[in-house]
Amino acid sequence: xxxxxxxxxxxxxxxxxxxxxxxxxxxxxxxxxxxxxxxxxxxxxxxxxxxxxxxxxxxxxxxxxxxxxxxxxxxxxxxxxxxxxxxxxxxxxxxxxxxxxxxxxxxxxxxxxxxxxxxxxxxxxxxxxxxxxxxxxxxxxxxxxxxxxxxxxxxxxxxxxxxxxxxxxxxxxxxxxxxxxxxxxxxxxxxxxxxxxxxxxxxxxxxxxxxxxxxxxxxxxxxxxxxxxxxxxxxxxxxxxxxxxxxxxxxxxxxxxxxxxxxxxxxxxxxxxxxxxxxxxxxxxxxxxxxxxxxxxxxxxxxxx
Amino acid sequence: xxxxxxxxxxxxxxxxxxxxxxxxxxxxxxxxxxxxxxxxxxxxxxxxxxxxxxxxxxxxxxxxxxxxxxxxxxxxxxxxxxxxxxxxxxxxxxxxxxxxxxxxxxxxxxxxxxxxxxxxxxxxxxxxxxxxxxxxxxxxxxxxxxxxxxxxxxxxxxxxxxxxxxxxxxxxxxxxxxxxxxxxxxxxxxxxxxxxxxxxxxxxxxxxxxxxxxxxxxxxxxxxxxxxxxxxxxxxxxxxxxxxxxxxxxxxxxxxxxxxxxxxxxxxxxxxxxxxxxxxxxxxxxxxxxxxxxxxxxxxxxxxxxxxxxxxxxx
Numbered sequence: 001x002x003x004x005x006x007x008x009x010x011x012x013x014x015x016x017x018x019x020x021x022x023x024x025x026x027x028x029x030x031x032x033x034x035x036x037x038x039x040x041x042x043x044x045x046x047x048x049x050x051x052x053x054x055x056x057x058x059x060x061x062x063x064x065x066x067x068x069x070x071x072x073x074x075x076x077x078x079x080x081x082x083x084x085x086x087x088x089x090x091x092x093x094x095x096x097x098x099x100x101x102x103x104x105x106x107x108x109x110x111x112x113x114x115x116x117x118x119x120x121x122x123x124x125x126x127x128x129x130x131x132x133x134x135x136x137x138x139x140x141x142x143x144x145x146x147x148x149x150x151x152x153x154x155x156x157x158x159x160x161x162x163x164x165x166x167x168x169x170x171x172x173x174x175x176x177x178x179x180x181x182x183x184x185x186x187x188x189x190x191x192x193x194x195x196x197x198x199x200x201x202x203x204x205x206x207x208x209x210x211x212x213x214x215x216x217x218x219x220x221x222x223x224x225x226x227x228x229x230x231x232x233x234x235x236x237x238x239x240x241x242x243x244x245x246x247x248x249x250x251x252x253x254x255x256x257x258x259x260x261x262x263x264x265x266x267x268x269x270x271x272x273x274x275x276x277x278x279x280x281x282x283x284x285x286x287x288x289x290x291x292x293x294x295x296x297x298x299x300x301x302x303x304x305x
Numbered sequence: 306x307x308x309x310x311x312x313x314x315x316x317x318x319x320x321x322x323x324x325x326x327x328x329x330x331x332x333x334x335x336x337x338x339x340x341x342x343x344x345x346x347x348x349x350x351x352x353x354x355x356x357x358x359x360x361x362x363x364x365x366x367x368x369x370x371x372x373x374x375x376x377x378x379x380x381x382x383x384x385x386x387x388x389x390x391x392x393x394x395x396x397x398x399x400x401x402x403x404x405x406x407x408x409x410x411x412x413x414x415x416x417x418x419x420x421x422x423x424x425x426x427x428x429x430x431x432x433x434x435x436x437x438x439x440x441x442x443x444x445x446x447x448x449x450x451x452x453x454x455x456x457x458x459x460x461x462x463x464x465x466x467x468x469x470x471x472x473x474x475x476x477x478x479x480x481x482x483x484x485x486x487x488x489x490x491x492x493x494x495x496x497x498x499x500x501x502x503x504x505x506x507x508x509x510x511x512x513x514x515x516x517x518x519x520x521x522x523x524x525x526x527x528x529x530x531x532x533x534x535x536x537x538x539x540x541x542x543x544x545x546x547x548x549x550x551x552x553x554x555x556x557x558x559x560x561x562x563x564x565x566x567x568x569x570x571x572x573x574x575x576x577x578x579x580x581x582x583x584x585x586x587x588x589x590x591x592x593x594x595x596x597x598x599x600x601x602x603x604x605x606x607x608x609x610x611x612x613x614x615x616x617x618x619x620x
Contacts, residue, residue: 007330081581088583108583169468179556180386181581195388200381200397201559203471203567206551206577217461218471 043277045073049083049096050183051207052125052226053266056297057096060285063293067284071277077207080183087269088112093278095269098125098183098226099190115272122285124300126250127187127262128227128236130212132219137163139238139247142192142261148173148222149188151197158220168220175202176214176223184208187264188224227251228298252300266299359596366590377594383558385578385588393591395598400560401475401568402602405550406543408479408564409486413539416483417490418532422520424491425498437495444488448548455481455553469565473555476564481553482546486539493538497531498524530614537610544603547572571595 047057054077061073083095088109101109101117109117129145131137137158144161147153157171158164164171177198178185189195205211208225215223216233227250230236238247241261254260274282284290291301366372372393380394420440424433459480460472467476501524509519525532547570555567556577575592582589 004327007333078580085581085583105583168470170470172470174470179577181578186386189388197384197387197390200383201557201567203473203555203557204569204577205556214471214473217464220470 043071045071045094045278045281046092047073047075047094047096048078048086048092050080050098050266051077052080052098052182052184053096054207055228056123056266056294056299059293059297060290063289064281064284067289068277068280071281073281079179079181080186081181084269087117087271090271093270094274094282096266097269098264098266099186100267101269109271113271117269117271118273119267119269120274120282120286121265121267121302122282123266123291123294123302124252124255125264125266126227126255126260126300127184127224127264128230128250129239130215130223130225130230130234130236132165132215132221133233133235134166134219135163135235136165137161137237139240141240141243143242145192145239146194146196149175149177149198149202150193151199153199165220170220172220174218174221175199176211176218176221177202177204178208178211178224179204179206184225188262191262191264226299230298252295255300256303263300356600359593359600362585363590363593363597365585366587366594369587372587372591377591381558381560383574385582385591391587393587395571395574395595397558397560398569398571398574398595399598401554402544402570402572404475404561404568405478405482405554405570406540408475409482409543410536410540412479412483413486413490413543414536417487417535417539418494420487420491421494421498421532421535422524424495426516426520426524437492440488440491443484444492446485448485448546449552451481451485452549452552455549459553463565467565471555471567473553474565474567475554475561478550478554478568478570479564481549482543485546485549486542489542490535490539493535494528494532497528497535500531501527533610533614537607540606541603544599544606545572546570547576551576571599 057075061075064073080097080099084097084101084105086092087095088105090113106117129140147155156173158173159171208229211223211225212229212231212234215221216231236250238249239261240247248254248260250260255263270278294301377393379396381397382392382394384392424436455477459477463469463477464472505523505527509523550570551573556569556573557567558569561568575595579592582592
């Protein structure tokens with residue numbers, strides 16, 4: 001009968017769909033091999049971490065694809081903290097960081113994976129202090145920065161720095177900062193605030209580019225980000241260690257000469273000594289080809305030995 | 306004439322001759338019934354399971370002697386990654402969630418209910434269909450796109466027309482959340498108004514009520530449960546929204562003094578910091594405790610509304 005056939009057909013169809021779904025769910029999803037060549041024709045390297053370095057890491061990945069087409073490097077940001085956390089869990093191969101790993105993070109990595117993280121410096125960066133292009137201020141001292149950004153700091157208005165912003169209704173300094181997972185945030189806290197805490201109430205942006213974008217659209221703002229993120233809407237302040245020292249501009253020469261006070265190294269971390277494809281990738285990054293990409297992205301390449 | 310009865314009793318003969326449904330058909334029907342029951346019960350199961358999981362992750366920090374719950378709830382100092390002085394105070398973020406949600410509801414409820422009334426009472430059939438489709442489209446826009454609109458378009462408008470220092474603030478977040486909640490309020494409100502029998506409207510008109518009197522005095526009281534449910538769902542969406550407020554509120558730990566101040570909401574804070582917090586560390590557990598807090602806030606809002614509905618019903 002027609003109805004008997006229909007019910008039987010529907011039942012068989014339902015069972016077949018269920019069986020195929022179970023097959024897909026239980027099947028081996030096959031995660032990318034961690035740099036061990038020979039098992040799969042295509043090798044994937046998982047690279048995660050610093051938002052400061054994310055454009056650079058992406059540029060490296062694209063250039064390296066031309067050198068080694070069967071190796072694919074997957075890059076994502078999230079902040080140095082996120083990359084290091086993923087590395088300590090053993091979830092990624094290379095972590096990008098614009099700050100050093102803390103001792104407790106190294107211990108955590110040893111505990112979770114049994115391997116000690118290895119640090120490889122791949123370039124240098126100057127932490128630039130950005131203000132709106134119409135801001136008359138041109139220099140700032142480390143102490144003034146600590147007073148602006150640090151908890152208990154006394155400087156809250158532009159008039160305290162001796163400038164008036166043209167066309168601004170309010171004299172209050174709008175502080176633009178990064179969220180706490182950022183290596184840039186940690187670096188500023190360590191080197192400018194001397195490990196003291198930030199003042200609450202700053203606008204905490206997700207990435208390096210957002211900081212510069214907000215400063216560029218807000219005449220009374222001040223922010224910090226990598227010098228490679230400069231746009232025509234902002235200008236970088238010259239920084240001096242104390243009021244009596246000369247002020248230096250954030251550029252590659254001052255970064256390598258260490259005359260710019262807030263310069264930092266950019267590094268990658270791997271679990272243990274890098275091997276096979278990961279080692280080849282990092283060796284390429286340290287080679288002149290890789291370093292050329294560093295310079296082109298707005299950072300400072302390693303000095304020639 | 307003598308009637309010869311069959312040898313077997315009548316019932317047995319009838320039973321033997323009646324056609325039987327095949328066994329597998331019965332089994333499948335029973336299985337489907339079990340499955341449908343499971344689906345119905347699963348909603349409750351999922352809520353309980355989620356609450357259990359979140360509470361389990363947050364529990365260790367509550368029993369930690371160094372952690373002070375009063376500091377957590379009443380201090381506005383949020384320094385979870387401090388090297389010198391770790392403090393976990395979420396008052397500023399509770400104020401952030403509260404201020405953005407209240408502003409969003411102040412904007413969304415009049416607009417949403419007004420639109421629902423327009424769709425239900427004033428609209429012609431064709432305009433109604435088009436409008437309903439467009440409003441559903443508004444609901445389909447992903448929240449991260451809303452956040453992006455708030456960050457780029459709305460922030461510039463706010464700076465231009467209100468002279469605020471920064472365009473990402475409570476006002477920006479409130480407008481975006483209102484735009485996200487309006488489709489929900491309109492959909493469910495319109496359904497609630499449609500459910501009011503026409504007899505009410507006809508009785509009102511027969512007694513000489515004006516259109517506004519009809520809506521305000523007859524329809525709203527009659528549909529109040531559904532309208533309250535609509536507003537509650539809108540509030541639920543506003544409180545739970547993460548991506549849009551992460552981008553549109555400025556993400557500043559700061560108790561707002563005006564609508565033009567930047568704030569941080571509980572949801573945005575969890576989203577921004579959970580990726581970096583080492584698993585099962587104190588920071589991680591405190592973030593889950595913030596999740597429990599969000600649960601409690603939503604539960605309290607629903608409880609209040611339930612009591613209001615019951616109180617109104619008793620009158």
